[in-house]
Amino acid sequence: MNVDHVLLTRFNLPTGGVEARIRASEHWLSNRWRLFERYCAPSVAAQIGADFDWVVYFDPASPAWLKGAIQPYVEQGLFTAIFREEVPRQKLVADLRDVVRHGDGMLLTTNVDNDDGLAVDFLARLHAAVDFEERRALYVVNGLVRDDVGVYLRHDPENAFCSVAEPWSDPRTCWDDWHIMLSRSMPVVALDGEPGWLQVVHGENVSNRVRGRLVSARRWESLFPGMLQDVEAPGAAQIVGDRLLVAPARWTRDTTRATLRRMAIAALGKDGMQALKARLRR
DSSP states (O other): OOEEEEEEEESSOOOSHHHHHHHHSHHHHHHHHHHIIIIIHHHHHTOOSOOOEEEEEEOTTOOHHHHHHHHHHHHHTSOEEEEOSOOOHHHHHHHHHHHOSOOSSEEEEEEOOTTOEEOTTHHHHHHHHOOOSSOEEEEEOEEEEEOSSOEEEEEOTTOSSOEEEEETTSOOOTTSSOTTTGGGTSOEEEEOSSOOEEEEOOTTOSSOOOOSEEEOOGGGTTTSTTTSTTSOOOOHHHHHHIIIIIHHHHHHHHHHHHHHHHHHHHHHHHHHHHHHHHHHTO
């Protein structure tokens, strides 16, 4: 069975409201490109045992320096850069057909944000799990979260590194819905095991924050080459303190936020939720 695997990234697609101004700013673009080159692009280039294509969407109004910085990656064949003001499903599917090798059998699409990273076997694990012929969402449920001072082991069954495998006859892709809502419209495959992804918490995250429990990342450095070595391993006292005090507080915070978010989505719908988030960021 043919399986076309495409990694999808929105770099700076235009959005409405406050986020449009943020994503168009020179400061946001330069910092986000730095993170892209530090984590995202090297982690995709390091994938082993995977046959895939990578499509990265950019704003047509991107500055000249960004378009110039993109070009070496395109020439190396790491990703296909597509400039669009919006990506409705019809255009997305057409773009995918232009880059894949087969265009029949199964299509597997996977989301990765421009400031995050992947374990070297992430895409291979997903591809190997596609042994079915109907539409399903797939999640590698374990990952790592890092900030400037620590690394945290996170279990997240509906994380943003979501995938959808489906027949080419009617593709909807992993961008069909928010990653926390794909289970409402299709069965889910949960892939357990070693951490498969790395979320990077920094000053410009829209929704990411430190989650999980503090760990030493030394055992996973080979899975995330060049992405964890600069974080100092915590001592035993730090780990115990995190387990007993800080991690439970984070869990309470995250559970409360998740509950409120689901209630808001149920009451307001997706469009109403987006409008509320935009008002809160003003």
